Amino acid sequence: MRRYGRRAPYATEFIIGILLLGTSAVQGEALSGPAPVTQVVAIDKPNDSGGSVLIRWKRSADDGAGMMSVKGYEILRSVEREKGYEHLTVVPAGVEEYVDNTTVDGTSYFYIIGATDGVHRTDSDPVGPVMSSAQWFHQGRLNMLIATVLLSGLVLWFINRAKKGKKLYIRPIAGLQAVDEAVGRATEMGRPVLYVPGIQDMDNIQTIAGIVILGRVAERTAQYGTPLIVPTSRSLVMTAAQETVKEAYLNVGRPDAYNPDLIRYLTDDQFGYAAGVDGMMVREKPAAIFYMGAFYAESLILAETGHSTGAIQIAGTAMPAQLPFFVTACDYTLIGEELFAASAYLSKEPLLLGSLKGQDWGKAIFIAILLLGSILASFGHYFLSDWLTTGSL
Amino acid sequence: MAHAYTPGLRITDKTLVRKERRLPLKGEVLTAPGNRVQADTVVARTDLPGGIQTVNIAGILGIPPEDVRRYMVKQEGDGVEEGEVIARSRGFFGLFTAIAKSPVTGHIESVSDVTGQVIIREPSSPVEVDAYVDGEVVEVFENEGCVVQTVGTFIQGIFGIGGESRGELIKVADTPADILTGDEIDGSCRGKVLISGALVTREALDKAAKEGVSGIIVGGIDDRDLMDFLGYEIGVAITGSEEKGITLIITEGFGRMKMTSRTFELLVERVGKRASINGTTQIRAGVIRPEVIIPLDTGPLSDETKKESPGLEIGSPVRIIREPYFGALGKVLTLPSELQEIETEARVRVLEVQLEDGRRVVLPRANVEMIEEGRSVIR
């Protein structure tokens, strides 16, 4: 911040001021300063973590009116009413508040606002004492609080309902209902199941979702006694996939049927991987193929090859550009969000189901409020949008 | 439809009772025709094949199923102990060997090179069949069982739970209209068969089961109580395998039902005698009703008198077996042959009955049962 000297920097303004004041000076008031500010208030700044005081005032009668002489307001502070005032800063004319961010919590301060025309300063009466302190609650974040309470409340309520055995309706996702069917088909045909968890690493949320679904698919293949092949393009994904599949086989009491050799690392290279997986499809002729994770240009290469081998294919990705390819080449496709909702859907655990349902309701409510806000704003009522952005009406 | 009536339950003072005692599987019969047997005498015995356990050798050893035979340590027919190694794979220089152990004691029944699995059969368990009633063995089915014959009182119930049981008859009701609440039951009832009246409550059942009562014979029970006692609802009318430690025989029906005085008197007359009872009920093709058999100390029968049941006739004693006169006794007054319309507007074959209290009512023939004497009665 630029610091101004007391007088010197105002040299130019001073000269102009003299010229301007010439007329009034003739009326005998040339040597007095501008009218003082009125209604000075100093309060602890609300909704902060302490260390600041808010000072407000009504501007001087000569600010933008009257003599038009005010150039700025000087803020002075002291710890005593009578003396020891120090210059803090000067704010330009027209400003009516200032936040002093340099206070020490627990110390009493006094403030004086001096209206200045560059030469003279007319001080207000000191205000104070005022003490800065931290607040427990930031009222400006009330909107967030309500949103959080609402969302958590919904989630908790739905979890509770789910735990009590109430049936929570979740829109049937055909692609997930078809998991049993796809694995069943592979079993009847005596062919393996192929699971492709995308070409991204474990830091991608889609890969994680893919691995979660892999766990469910593995439980099915364990129950049905059908081999499950998982080619991966990242070493970490291979390890995660092995652990997930092993656990799934253990869960359904078939640890003996788990074969780690079927979960393989191919290559990090995108098209090398695609070529490798295509090769597996052609050789092993899996009867069910899953694509769950992040895919790029290889999506159609994989899905087309899979389709040509006569497999039931179920894809799931949040990559918008690849979705059309999957939709047309696969039997079922999980679109975006569905991929992430899949674990709740498959496990039917109250905790997951409840949070899914609660979040969905939360989203629905927010969409409704946004729509309402837009409509109100279109008609010139801003209270809702203001409240949403600043938390104050 | 000339004989459309319900053949009543048999309540017979003294009759010839023949009980077939058969093994579930072929086995050994331990008795011969002419032998006197007690109810608890074992008359036949067999071994029930043990359960099976499968072991996925191919999976455990990580080998293709067709190689399973090569790695088996034990072969088909060999006995194995629990935890014993049954297959072992040989890796490089004896390293990386994998072993498969038997989860149970038994013998290896089969090794499959298609599924890669081995089936281990657990040891068989012995099954014994006793004589159920005191009496005489009159016929033996080779390897299957025998027929035990006795002379005694034979009473059929309408519904029961629990299987075969036996014990001394004691009386816990003064009249056939009494309710068994449980207060009448104490330690002295252990192993006994209780004769009670019109209703047995849930509390009485629980107490009887706790005190080790062998069986209860009663007129009626509330369905709700029975359900609570069993812990589940009876679906299909096939009972006998309940394991509540007690056999219950209902003689009249559900609800509070005064036991027919004839049944009650007959049972009371036999107090102190040993009774063999069975609650097994099957109301389906091949009806089985629960029964009480009280063998009597009489010599062998010299002559058997068979008499065909004459069917429903004017004057026949009947019992009404459906609302609104459920449980009432009476005598047939008329048997009109043409169909008549009853309250429901259904046209059915009816009869007119004079109830014990003098009222005359017209009923569908299907809603009465004859009070029958035994077919072969010894006097």
Place this chain on the structure above:
Amino acid sequence: MEGEIRFILATDCGSTTTKAILIERRGEEYRLVVRGEAPTTVEAPFEDVTRGVLNAIREVEELAGRRILEGGEIIKPSKGPDEGVDIYVSTSSAGGGLQMMVAGVVKSMTGESAARAALGAGAIVMDVIASNDGRAPHQKVERIRRFRPDMILLSGGVDGGTVSHVAELAELIAAAEPRPRFGSGYSLPIIYAGNRDARGIVKERLGADTALEIVENIRPVLERENLGPARGKIHELFMEHVMAHAPGYRKLMSWTDVPIMPTPGAVGLLIELIAKRDGIEVIGVDIGGATTDVFSVFKEVFNRTVSANLGMSYSVSNVLAEAGVEKITRWIPFEVEEIGLRNTIRNKMIRPTTVPQNLQELLMEQAVAREALRLAFEQHKSMAVGLKGIQQERTISDVFEQTATGATLVDMMDLDMIVGSGGVLSHAPRRSQAALMMIDAFLPEGVTRLAVDSIFMMPQLGVLSTVHQQAATQVFDRDCLIRLGTCIAPVGLAEEDEPCMKLKVTLPSGEDVEREVRFGEMILIPLGVGEGADIVMDPVKEFDVGAGRGKVLKTTVEGGVVGIIVDARGRPLQLPERAELRMRKLKEWAMALDAYPRLDLW
């Protein structure tokens, strides 16, 4: 041959009664002449089914004034106008019918196909064993042993598909050492109808100890079912093994011109035949004492299910157990205590032959019947489904409408006819009671014809259709069914008393009946048997009578002993929650149909 056949005798040996019918050609038409019945004599003390058959035929002889028997044998072919018959056929469900277990690799695929094959052949499926049924191997063995089926149908794998799963199932069946119910002298019949490639292994595992028969795969590819050969083999083995060991059946078999068929199998044949001939979608139901059979033909696919434990006497308690007390009391238009209802139902179970004597008892029994029918129909809907495990073709337009395979085939709006049979329906004192029970239990939508088979001769006609289709269908059309009328039920919901449809019926007399139908009411418009009426239905925009929401439908409806029943109680059916209100509505509806006498008195 058909030209010479004049007299046809057919019997059905049920578990309690044996029913005989005599059919005669009069002019160009075959018509039912008389029927007779007698108790079935499979069990002790008679243990010879033919005695009951002869008794039933004797009743036919008396009623028809025609000599059919000579020295305990049927005179065949007929000798002149007063003696003998030309064809004799029979069905049987005595001794508990045909009880089977089926096995498949995946429960919802080959397992389901196997169950369908067995059910379609008229069997009761006691259990479905599958690789993925969640049971440990020893539990599967335990079940096979405990149930003691008459026959096992083993399937699994498409042709060229899995061998190891099939081998595992065969090994388990072998380990169970299954024994048949009747007689110990013969080995259990097992039909293998699975993967062609696994035949050798199955033969090796099961060939020695069981009577193994191999037929074509019931699921050669996942996309197609081939149930015919397996069904045919089941019928054949039912004759050779099961029936031949039941008392008296050998003799009976020697009398019949075609093999004896399981009763439900024969009913299924007839329903399939009629649906195909008339191009209609039809549901048939037979509610018995122990079991309830449901047959359906939708989109030309025949399905049959049997709810082995839903019935009106032996299994009546199980209806209570499965439906619950509340579901039953909701149909009773008067106060009834739970304990009283329970005891009444149990007493019916232990004394199955009794009949309701007063109106309250009748209403209770019919309430139970509604629930038994409803539950059986639920089971049917879950079994009558499309094939699962089929590859789908997609276009980009499917993006938000991906439908799963294996949806139920039952579509109530497309349904043309419901045929009911079984004591509680065919012996209901008033026909409108039967109509009401069927409407309440099945909830037909749109326009649906209702009929009952009053004397239950569908089994005999079914088996007859295999030798003389013309006679079977003619008798079916003329004598078998009692037409109750047509049910019109707009689909949709509204507030009570709001208008939901305008209706204009042009009666055969030329008279027009115009009505505004309000939500929550039932209306009866009399229209006699054999009469037709043109009808114009104009539903409000929330309601659909078959042409789509708010669309006008013009059609012709058939009359019957009841008439045209308009059911505006909403689909799904809305019963008031509050007891008094519900009872008042129930009475209102029953009175609208004139279903019970003296209903206004209480």
